[in-house]
Amino acid sequence: xxxxxxxxxxxxxxxxxxxxxxxxxxxxxxxxxxxxxxxxxxxxxxxxxxxxxxxxxxxxxxxxxxxxxxxxxxxxxxxxxxxxxxxxxxxxxxxxxxxxxxxxxxxxxxxxxxxxxxxxxxxxxxxxxxxxxxxxxxxxxxxxxxxxxxxxxxxxxxxxxxxxxxxxxxxxxxxxxxxxxxxxxxxxxxxxxxxxxxxxxxxxxxxxxxxxxxxxxxxxxxxxxxxx
Amino acid sequence: xxxxxxxxxxxxxxxxxxxxxxxxxxxxxxxxxxxxxxxxxxxxxxxxxxxxxxxxxxxxxxxxxxxxxxxxxxxxxxxxxxxxxxxxxxxxxxxxxxxxxxxxxxxxxxxxxxxxxxxxxxxxxxxxxxxxxxxxxxxxxxxxxxxxxxxxxxxxxxxxxxxxxxxxxxxxxxxxxxxxxxxxxxxxxxxxxxxxxxxxxxxxxxxxxxxxxxxxxxxxxxxxxxxxxxxxxxxxxxxxxxxxxxxxxxxxxxxxxxxxxxxxxxxxxxxxxxxxxxxxxxxxxxxxxxxxxxxxxxxxxxxxxxxxxxxxxxxxxxxxxxxxxxxxxxxxxxxxxxxxxxx
Numbered sequence: 001x002x003x004x005x006x007x008x009x010x011x012x013x014x015x016x017x018x019x020x021x022x023x024x025x026x027x028x029x030x031x032x033x034x035x036x037x038x039x040x041x042x043x044x045x046x047x048x049x050x051x052x053x054x055x056x057x058x059x060x061x062x063x064x065x066x067x068x069x070x071x072x073x074x075x076x077x078x079x080x081x082x083x084x085x086x087x088x089x090x091x092x093x094x095x096x097x098x099x100x101x102x103x104x105x106x107x108x109x110x111x112x113x114x115x116x117x118x119x120x121x122x123x124x125x126x127x128x129x130x131x132x133x134x135x136x137x138x139x140x141x142x143x144x145x146x147x148x149x150x151x152x153x154x155x156x157x158x159x160x161x162x163x164x165x166x167x168x169x170x171x172x173x174x175x176x177x178x179x180x181x182x183x184x185x186x187x188x189x190x191x192x193x194x195x196x197x198x199x200x201x202x203x204x205x206x207x208x209x210x211x212x213x214x215x216x217x218x219x220x221x222x223x224x225x226x227x228x
Numbered sequence: 229x230x231x232x233x234x235x236x237x238x239x240x241x242x243x244x245x246x247x248x249x250x251x252x253x254x255x256x257x258x259x260x261x262x263x264x265x266x267x268x269x270x271x272x273x274x275x276x277x278x279x280x281x282x283x284x285x286x287x288x289x290x291x292x293x294x295x296x297x298x299x300x301x302x303x304x305x306x307x308x309x310x311x312x313x314x315x316x317x318x319x320x321x322x323x324x325x326x327x328x329x330x331x332x333x334x335x336x337x338x339x340x341x342x343x344x345x346x347x348x349x350x351x352x353x354x355x356x357x358x359x360x361x362x363x364x365x366x367x368x369x370x371x372x373x374x375x376x377x378x379x380x381x382x383x384x385x386x387x388x389x390x391x392x393x394x395x396x397x398x399x400x401x402x403x404x405x406x407x408x409x410x411x412x413x414x415x416x417x418x419x420x421x422x423x424x425x426x427x428x429x430x431x432x433x434x435x436x437x438x439x440x441x442x443x444x445x446x447x448x449x450x451x452x453x454x455x456x457x458x459x460x461x462x463x464x465x466x467x468x469x470x471x472x473x474x475x476x477x478x479x480x481x482x483x484x485x486x487x488x489x490x491x492x493x494x495x496x497x498x499x500x501x502x503x504x505x506x507x508x509x510x511x512x513x514x515x516x517x518x519x520x521x522x523x524x525x526x527x528x529x530x531x532x533x534x535x536x537x538x539x540x541x542x543x544x545x546x547x548x549x550x551x552x553x554x555x556x557x558x559x560x561x562x563x564x565x566x567x568x569x570x571x
Contacts, residue, residue, distance in 0.1 A: 102533075181251060217553075
């Protein structure tokens with residue numbers, strides 16, 4: 001870990017072993033995977049989520065990972081496209097399967113998965129994220145259970161900010177974590193602004209999330225906004 | 229701490245099942261392997277029972293037999309324990325070795341190399357020679373394996389030997405409510421020795437068909453062996469010095485997966501425990517498959533980064549260790565780990 005995280009004002013972030021960045025918030029260098037990886041590594045060299053949120057970003061990411069040496073992170077996740085989707089699901093899965101074996105998690109949004117069966121070939125690498133209030137499904141335990149039932153090997157990406165905006169009492173968050181505890185792959189960590197955009201974790205949210213984060217001490221935490 | 233976790237602290241037998249019940253984890257491979265092991269242990273005990281035995285000679289199994297993790301590909305790691313010095317043609321010892329050889333260690337399932345297994349040894353040496361030159365690598369290995377993963381199939385030597393070893397470790401300087409340093413240091417030394425010896429074996433040169441399997445076991449079963457001992461010793465900080473021999477003896481009598489499960493439950497990080505032992509369960513599924521074992525023989529140091537199988541094992545190892553890290557550094561045990569386990 002490099003000083004930017006060691007000196008974070010967040011005690012939780014400074015203390016957690018496996019923290020890393022999503023490249024999704026580094027919009028000024030979007031598409032330049034080498035620069036994105038370098039910037040993420042300046043914050044933490046233990047974990048990273050390479051974000052190809054738009055479908056047109058995926059070919060560049062696949063080509064970069066195919067040509068690059070193994071990245072220095074212990075945990076490498078890829079966020080699969082959820083925007084601008086046009087390719088058939090079977091083709092998307094085929095492309096995602098071509099990611100190097102050291103990419104241990106491939107995050108998908110449940111509302112972007114029309115035919116769950118198509119994703120079976122991703123096995124344990126398939127990681128399904130809980131959604132925020134803007135989505136019509138995938139927000140709560142009940143809304144996710146069917147998907148996980150269909151995908152026995154799929155794991156869970158726990159987005160605390162999404163869960164909070166769905167239920168500020170954090171009861172939904174607690175239910176998600178309890179129900180999918182054995183499937184937990186990693187955590188998405190940030191706060192949300194008024195338009196549900198990811199912003200740096202506030203001290204208020206850090207306190208609100210503390211009990212749940214303690215139950216996630218063994219999994220990577222991916223920051224979806226710069227560390228505070 | 230809830231009462232059930234407190235009870236497991238006194239007797240960790242069954243802790244893995246308790247963790248499964250608490251978290252909904254399946255542990256299907258571990259559960260099946262335990263059932264398989266218990267069946268085979270009963271068979272071998274019945275076979276060995278037909279042989280007469282002296283009071284101071286016994287047959288003990290180690291490794292996956294003692295961890296309750298037998299698969300079709302497991303070695304039969306056994307040794308004859310002798311509670312006294314003996315000559316090369318000691319009648320009782322020879323009879324026990326013949327019986328053990330007939331019952332265990334046949335055909336391709338014979339014990340591993342390095343003279344650790346498949347031989348008789350004097351257990352009094354284990355307690356008498358701790359540290360310095362006389363404590364050879366073999367002596368250290370036998371002592372640690374007897375403590376950490378052994379199961380007696382015939383005779384009655386193991387319990388007394390463990391009592392003597394613990395008495396030596398706890399003889400002086402042991403303080404109430406602190407982990408016993410002497411034992412802790414020797415345990416850590418053993419783990420580091422395993423890791424260093426792995427590198428020593430790897431420097432032989434030519435492609436080694438056992439390299440990947442040894443590497444995988446360091447990430448999984450060897451790490452389990454160490455961690456199961458480490459948490460046991462660290463948990464001594466809850467005990468008065470006079471209680472430690474009984475506490476350690478009871479904990480070392482159960483499988484390391486039960487010890488770890490009890491520690492996760494005690495420390496209140498049962499979900500991390502479910503994920504860690506879930507990863508270990510996946511390892512057991514892999515290594516129980518003969519095609520996977522063969523495929524591992526084809527993975528070498530130079531080809532490991534292009535092997536999907538090796539990557540899967542690497543992930544399993546990372547998930548397992550991440551759970552152990554949470555237990556040892558981010559739970560109620562963290563203060564004890566930081567205070568005692570490093571220096």
